[in-house]
Amino acid sequence: MNNWELLMQGFSVAFTFSNAMAAFIGSLLGIVVGAMPGIGAAAGISMLLPMTFKMSPTAGIIMLAGIYYGNMYGGAYSATLLNIPGDTPAVVTALDGYQLTLKGKAGKSLATGNYASFIGGSIGIVFLTIFGPLLAEIGLKFGPAEVAALIFLALTSIGWLLGDDPVKGLVTACLGILLSTIGIDGASGNARYNFGSLNLIGGITFVPLVIGMFGFSQVLEMISDSKDFKVDGVKKLSIRESMLSWAEFKEIFWPSVRSGVLGNFIGFLPGAGATTGSFLAYILEKRIGKKRHTLGTGEITGVAVSEAANNAAAVGSFAPLLSLGIPGSSTSAVLLGGLMMWGLRPGPLLFESNPDFVWGLISSMYFGNILCLVAGMAVLPFLVSFLKISKRVMIPIIMVICLVGSYAVGNSIFDMGVMVTAGVVAFYLKKQAFPSSPVLLAFVLAPRLEVSMRQALSISQGSLWVFFEKPISAVILICTFALLLFPVIQKLIAFSKARKN
Amino acid sequence: MELAINLIIFLLSGYWCQQGLMVYTFWNKNQPGSGFIPVIFSVILMIFSCVLLIKEIKRIRMNHRQTSQTASTFSLSRIRPLLPVVYTIAAIVVFRFAGVVVSMFLTSFIWLLFISKVRLSKSLIISVIVTLLVYLIFVVWLRIPFPRSIFGF
Numbered sequence: 001m002n003n004w005e006l007l008m009q010g011f012s013v014a015f016t017f018s019n020a021m022a023a024f025i026g027s028l029l030g031i032v033v034g035a036m037p038g039i040g041a042a043a044g045i046s047m048l049l050p051m052t053f054k055m056s057p058t059a060g061i062i063m064l065a066g067i068y069y070g071n072m073y074g075g076a077y078s079a080t081l082l083n084i085p086g087d088t089p090a091v092v093t094a095l096d097g098y099q100l101t102l103k104g105k106a107g108k109s110l111a112t113g114n115y116a117s118f119i120g121g122s123i124g125i126v127f128l129t130i131f132g133p134l135l136a137e138i139g140l141k142f143g144p145a146e147v148a149a150l151i152f153l154a155l156t157s158i159g160w161l162l163g164d165d166p167v168k169g170l171v172t173a174c175l176g177i178l179l180s181t182i183g184i185d186g187a188s189g190n191a192r193y194n195f196g197s198l199n200l201i202g203g204i205t206f207v208p209l210v211i212g213m214f215g216f217s218q219v220l221e222m223i224s225d226s227k228d229f230k231v232d233g234v235k236k237l238s239i240r241e242s243m244l245s246w247a248e249f250k251e252i253f254w255p256s257v258r259s260g261v262l263g264n265f266i267g268f269l270p271g272a273g274a275t276t277g278s279f280l281a282y283i284l285e286k287r288i289g290k291k292r293h294t295l296g297t298g299e300i301t302g303v304a305v306s307e308a309a310n311n312a313a314a315v316g317s318f319a320p321l322l323s324l325g326i327p328g329s330s331t332s333a334v335l336l337g338g339l340m341m342w343g344l345r346p347g348p349l350l351f352e353s354n355p356d357f358v359w360g361l362i363s364s365m366y367f368g369n370i371l372c373l374v375a376g377m378a379v380l381p382f383l384v385s386f387l388k389i390s391k392r393v394m395i396p397i398i399m400v401i402c403l404v405g406s407y408a409v410g411n412s413i414f415d416m417g418v419m420v421t422a423g424v425v426a427f428y429l430k431k432q433a434f435p436s437s438p439v440l441l442a443f444v445l446a447p448r449l450e451v452s453m454r455q456a457l458s459i460s461q462g463s464l465w466v467f468f469e470k471p472i473s474a475v476i477l478i479c480t481f482a483l484l485l486f487p488v489i490q491k492l493i494a495f496s497k498a499r500k501n
Numbered sequence: 502m503e504l505a506i507n508l509i510i511f512l513l514s515g516y517w518c519q520q521g522l523m524v525y526t527f528w529n530k531n532q533p534g535s536g537f538i539p540v541i542f543s544v545i546l547m548i549f550s551c552v553l554l555i556k557e558i559k560r561i562r563m564n565h566r567q568t569s570q571t572a573s574t575f576s577l578s579r580i581r582p583l584l585p586v587v588y589t590i591a592a593i594v595v596f597r598f599a600g601v602v603v604s605m606f607l608t609s610f611i612w613l614l615f616i617s618k619v620r621l622s623k624s625l626i627i628s629v630i631v632t633l634l635v636y637l638i639f640v641v642w643l644r645i646p647f648p649r650s651i652f653g654f
Contacts, residue, residue, distance in 0.1 A: 054643050399589060416596075
């Protein structure tokens with residue numbers, strides 16, 4: 001069957017009652033969670049992950065994917081109305097979005113965000129339909145050495161790109177790898193690093209770790225920042241006043257398409273994610289856009305490029321996740337953890353072994369993206385009162401969800417302790433500018449890295465040459481070393497320049 | 502704080518490395534052992550944390566030179582986030598003995614009323630809604646076997 005037929009088959013899966021409902025609920029929840037300032041997609045998905053246990057894997061992942069791209073829509077709302085991005089990708093949206101609010105055009109900004117998100121999301125989904133299977137075909141040619149090299153590159157770029165200091169990113173990535181070694185060693189069957197505890201023999205459970213790192217640490221963050229959110233200058237929004245004129249729509253259309261394409265390719269790269277996508281799209285618009293001189297002063301184009309790019313990147317991150325099993329962002333790492341929990345192993349074989357699942361998910365995205373646009377426009381009149389919900393009220397609610405969710409996965413009080421510990425550690429690491437996302441990405445990827453590396457070395461009788469004799473792994477490793485050495489070279493160049501001066 | 506974090510990471514990676522080499526076998530009969538990956542990445546981690554440690558010590562020294570009086574002040578804002586941690590641990594203890602319904606109601610209600618200073622009626626309504634949602638989703642729908650209280654829920 002070709003892609004078109006598979007996609008049509010996927011629609012028949014996506015349009016079953018349970019899957020369509022999952023997409024609807026996911027999109028709506030995503031918008032709500034995204035609009036809540038400071039929570040973010042990874043936290044939202046991790047807290048809602050236990051609610052999908054009873055669902056089929058397809059319905060579960062459709063709902064989680066809906067939360068993810070719904071979140072990208074919702075992130076723009078608090079960025080525009082409060083100048084507080086709902087998630088980091090919406091940081092760029094706040095630049096023009098909040099200025100528009102101050103000018104009394106909050107509705108226009110929010111509607112622009114919705115349209116641009118839809119355009120970016122649609123571009124992402126079309127590209128995923130085309131490139132996802134292609135990437136999987138390439139992935140089928142990978143042996144253990146290539147897989148190990150690819151994961152090594154992914155871990156390096158994740159450490160590099162997330163956070164301000166590459167060394168700190170790499171430190172947290174290594175921490176994630178060490179955490180993943182706790183428990184039974186898959187190859188020998190021996191228990192490792194369990195400190196004599198029976199609870200740790202199976203390793204650290206994924207869900208409590210994620211809930212702690214992204215959900216509970218958020219509670220601590222909210223407590224440490226005593227400022228509450230305030231909606232200034234906007235009393236009421238109506239759909240009619242928010243609608244864009246034809247001229248305004250024309251103004252945002254091409255920049256949105258351009259940013260959508262750019263954002264989608266950024267989403268393919270491990271670690272780059274939606275935030276990098278929206279920043280780069282904004283920079284591109286500043287260079288070549290018609291409104292480049294007034295960008296940042298309250299232009300709807302500024303909102304459009306950021307939103308189109310972050311939505312396209314969010315969908316784009318599904319391509320390496322489904323085709324190669326490599327998550328592009330912390331949110332897709334949570335999704336990967338969810339998939340593995342349901343017994344599915346994302347990678348090149350997933351397209352062949354579970355076509356109903358993969359194409360059902362991709363097809364649901366077409367439907368979910370339309371749902372998000374409709375829901376995004378429908379919530380506009382209620383947004384102001386929704387955003388008035390105080391942080392003081394949100395804290396105990398998040399706390400309860402974190403507690404119950406972390407228990408639900410393994411019916412274990414120990415897991416609740418893991419959640420609290422992970423939250424505290426992630427909070428203090430974040431305070432010292434250590435990004436927490438690499439911990440999670442490495443934790444998810446490391447078991448595959450270990451298996452592939454050990455397989456490759458066993459095949460080659462212990463010779464490291466196995467990683468360099470095949471062209472694909474050799475090229476990937478050269479890229480990895482270049483990435484690792486880049487900061488050193490950069491410093492050397494700066495040092496020699498300084499000496500010359 | 503950063504100094505302490507880097508030191509802990511350095512010591513932790515040292516432990517991982519020692520265990521990987523001495524207990525779990527790094528290399529055996531031309532094949533990697535259980536300690537192979539832990540040793541490699543713990544060594545990398547030790548190097549990186551060492552770099553950060555040196556950087557931090559240099560930064561502290563520079564600051565020390567610039568400001569002659571460096572009084573180490575204990576800031577309350579640093580331990581403020583520990584309040585929900587203690588509170589959550591207490592909630593887990595209550596959860597263990599009083600069951601999910603009672604503990605989750607108390608967790609949200611006490612926080613709302615006494616820490617968030619939300620009105621009594623509003624605290625009560627929010628807590629009841631949250632508990633009801635938890636009960637419906639996790640107990641009725643997902644059938645999670647939570648610990649039960651003496652009341653049977």
